[in-house]
Amino acid sequence: MSNEVRVRFAPSPTGALHIGGVRTALYNYLFARKHGGKFLLRIEDTDQNRYVPGAEDYIKDSLDWIGINPDESPWNPGDCGPYRQSERKSMYREYAEYLLEKGHAYYAFDTSEELEAMRQRLTAARVVSPQYNSITRTQMKNSLTLPADEVKSRLESGEPYVIRIKIPRKEEVRLNDMVRGWVMVHSNSLDDKVLMKSDGMPTYHLANIVDDHLMGITHVIRGEEWLPSAPLHVLLYRYLGWEDSMPEFAHLPLLLKPDGNGKLSKRDAEKHGFPIFPLSWKDPNSGEWVAGFKEAGYLPDAFLNFLAFLGWNPGDQRELFSVEALVDAFSIDRIGKSGTKFDINKAKWYNEQYLRKKSDKELAAYLLEDLQKENLSVSAEKAEKIAAVMKERATFPSDLWSEGRFMLLAPEEFDGQVVAKKWNQEAITVLSAYSKNLQEAEAPLTAESAKALLESSAEAEGIKLGKVMQAVRLAVTGVGAGPDLMQIFEILGKEELIKRIEFALNKIDAA
RNA sequence: GGUCCGUUCGUCUAGGGGUUAGGACGCAUCCCUUUCACGGAUGAAACACGGGUUCGAUUCCCGUACGGACUACCA
Known part of the structure; x- marks a missing residue:
């Protein structure tokens, strides 16, 4: 398994899976298949407060809908389980302690009030970016400033603490991103991020490095929003002694609003009346409901094809690709660098293309289903004839009925x-x-x-x-x-x- | 504010030192059609700006502008 490509999609079960997340999963899948490797799914549920019941199933069902099933996942475990970070809780501790031992991490006892006070003090003093770093940590309550015996007694008395990474004062951190090339930042712009939270859970930063390492991940393909913390991750690999086997990174361009600017959000879906989630979903906590592409009548193949072209292209002028063709054509160096505005018209066009490729019989099945809801019945033969004459003018399967109702009524x-x-x-x-x-x-x-x-x-x-x-x-x-x-x-x-x-x-x- | 990333038609994009800057969606016109749609044809439509480098920059470099992400004991 030494040279095998292993990639992962690592969503957080905090609600419906955004279309951008689906695209990330798709690119991971395509990359894995292209290289004969494995595609894993890991649930990143280290924040227990944000856990939303049903979200895991939503993720599973979404991937299932477009047919990109992970080779290893919580539901289909391989040799690197568990595939849920909450179930891996006990595994992270030793790595945090190793970092502590090597002097690359330290205990911090500051309360949230003290942290807030620090930020206010810094802001008042016109410090541009108030953060817990090599300068400010000297004024806080941590194992770097407190006498050793006090640290020990605080720890023993069960006082809450976190473990923070000790970012070096002056160091250049660089990484070679597969889509962006060399990215370099100075360590002085990084802060001492929390690695272990006071509830004993790791933060994303520690957990994802440890898990990626343990799971043999070779390439990390994720959204651009992670780019700023990538240097921190590089440092973590280095301090953990894993730099030689560090995965390669590819940070994908963001999906932007169709109008104006900014990241595509739930609000845009409501505003424009089209879905930005694969499946419809009702949040069990807020009761909020979002529309899904599936329910809106998008065909999974069309949706997948559309998604693949949001930020990637094959370099020639073909537009219609089956999953197999995508696997064949896919390559990371053909992923664009700039953000992509979301255009629902293109999605509709793709749907029309795929709809017309369907047989009359397949289409008739959709029609029959709609008719059943209306308590109408018609012979399969007639349904096929209707499908045949209607398919050239339909965008969604439901148009067969809504646009062709006069053929029955x-x-x-x-x-x-x-x-x-x-x-x-x-x-x-x-x-x-x-x-x-x-x-x-x-x-x-x-x-x-x-x-x-x-x-x-x-x-x-x-x-x-x-x-x-x-x-x-x-x-x-x-x-x-x-x-x-x-x-x-x-x-x-x-x-x-x-x-x-x-x-x-x-x-x-x-x- | 700071750090990082980005910028080719309205949108998704190809291209890349010398091109009529190509395609797709959408839009318009025409053809097909005893309607509409499909299909076909045609058209309008782009290299953010300023400096370099060069015989020559849309392409390379540097700035500027604009946009975005990040800046939590969230991921």
Whole structure:
């Protein structure tokens, strides 16, 4: 397993998984598959206060929906378990102690009030960035300033404490990011981050280094919001003696708001009326509800394809990629550096492309499902015919029903604008004749026979069919636009067609 | 404020010292269509700004501006 690529997606179960998180998971997955490696899922639940019940299942279900299942996870453990940080609690202590022993960490006893007072004091003194660092730690209560015996007695008396990393005063920390190249920061801009919290849990910083090391992670692919703390992580690897096996980093560009600027957020989804979460979700604590792509009618393949192109491209002009094709084409050096604005139109376009690739039968299944909710039933054969004529004009599977309902339900109202423009005596004459001729027509009506009869009916009255076509459509469907009329006639069948024409003749005349 | 990251059509992006700066979404026009849509064609639309380097910068370097992330005992 020495050269095997191992990557992880490490979400925090604090609510619904944001679309940006799904993209991070996807890139990790693609990278792992591309290199024949493993994709792991690790739950980062070191903050017990923020734990939200159901969030883990949400993460699992989301990945499952788009078909990127981890090779190792809490539900499918490999050899590096547990895969939930809360269950690894006992493992972190020894590394914190090692750091303590090596002088790279220290105990701190400051209360939150004292910390706050320190920040205020610094702010008042016009210190630009108040932080716990090589300068301020000398004035705080920690094992660097307190006499050894006092530290010992505080520890023994059970006084709460944290363990902080001791950031060196003057040092350059550099890392070679796979998407950004060399990034360098001075240690004096870093602060003495807490490594172990007073509740005995590690913070993200310690936990992710320890776990990545123990789990043999070779590449860390994560959001750009982690870039500022990456130098801290480098230092941690160094102090823990793991620098030689330190994973490579790739920090992904952020997903931004569609308008203006800033990180894409829940508010944007509400404001623009489109989802930014894979699945809909109701927060059990706040009762807050968010919409999901799945429920909005996005197909998983389309969603995945759309997501893959948010910050990455294959370098040629192809746009439609199956997962397999993505795996084949994916590479980290084709990931862009700049933030990506979220454009729902593109997502819709992808959905249309994938929808049209589906067979009539698959589409009919969606239609049948919708009809069931309406307490309507129709034969599978008819559903397929409807799907066939509707698929070119649908964005979502639900459009099959919402845009094509006139194929199942006779119109009760007629579009007033079309009535005003197209309804006239000639139309009435042709329709009346057609209705009569239809009575004698042979039963299963086909698009061809329906058309031939309509043409002869019009001709017999000396009226050009083109002049009344729109009115005929109006009479039968109630509206002025839709799929090929003769196909609709075939789907409707002779009896229904006659019924509708008669109804229209009475209803519209009366109006 | 500080640190770090970024900046090619409205959006996603390709490209990269010499190009008519390419594609896609969206938009517009036309064709197809006895409607609408699909499809096809065409069009409008971009290198943030200022200095260098160079015979020549959109491309390399430095600034400026603008944007963003981070700045918790959250991840």
